[in-house]
Amino acid sequence: MAKDFFGNLGQALSKTAKELSGRAEDVYETQRLKNKISAEERQIDKIMADLGKIVYQRYKEEVPVDDVQKELCEQIDQRMEQIEQLRTDIKDLKIRTRRICPSCGKEVEKNAAFCKFCGAACPTQEEEEDAGDTIDGTAEEVEEEKKSEESAEEAAETEAETEAADIAEDTEEPTADEAGEEVAEAEAEEKADEAAEEITEEAKTEE
Numbered sequence: 001m002a003k004d005f006f007g008n009l010g011q012a013l014s015k016t017a018k019e020l021s022g023r024a025e026d027v028y029e030t031q032r033l034k035n036k037i038s039a040e041e042r043q044i045d046k047i048m049a050d051l052g053k054i055v056y057q058r059y060k061e062e063v064p065v066d067d068v069q070k071e072l073c074e075q076i077d078q079r080m081e082q083i084e085q086l087r088t089d090i091k092d093l094k095i096r097t098r099r100i101c102p103s104c105g106k107e108v109e110k111n112a113a114f115c116k117f118c119g120a121a122c123p124t125q126e127e128e129e130d131a132g133d134t135i136d137g138t139a140e141e142v143e144e145e146k147k148s149e150e151s152a153e154e155a156a157e158t159e160a161e162t163e164a165a166d167i168a169e170d171t172e173e174p175t176a177d178e179a180g181e182e183v184a185e186a187e188a189e190e191k192a193d194e195a196a197e198e199i200t201e202e203a204k205t206e207e
Contacts, residue, residue: 059073103120
């Protein structure tokens with residue numbers, strides 16, 4: 001009895017193993033064939049893409065194409081324009097969020113105090129504004145503006161010197177000769193007054 005049982009069990013296990021092995025082979029073969037199908041489909045997609053590129057190239061070269069092809073090519077143009085706009089938006093975003101390191105020229109974060117590449121200090125926009133106003137224009141325009149400012153300063157200095165000279169002339173003190181003449185005139189007037197008084201007193205006495 002035991003011998004028959006184990007014999008039957010061995011046969012059942014062997015049969016099951018063969019069935020599982022056969023199924024595994026079927027699964028493997030099925031997957032292998034599916035992979036081949038996928039490879040062929042990828043090749044077809046590539047060929048169709050190349051064919052579409054040829055049609056689109058003819059459309060760009062203004063070679064006549066049918067209405068359906070033309071419509072599809074116009075859709076491609078619209079999507080390409082949209083891509084360019086999106087790329088421009090990305091650049092604008094980078095400009096707003098990043099800036100250039102003044103030392104190594106690489107992009108760093110907008111609020112970074114130091115460059116992560118070279119370690120140089122990166123002043124923020126507020127610090128640059130506090131450091132002083134920037135001068136716009138070409139070097140020639142800046143030089144010309146500087147010369148104009150210097151000319152204006154020289155003219156102002158000349159005018160100030162002229163006004164100072166005029167004021168000095170108005171307030172200039174008399175010389176020694178002029179002072180002597182004034183004293184002599186005052187003494188002569190005083191003597192004339194005294195003589196007139198004496199004459200008046202004599203006339204009264206005679207009366």
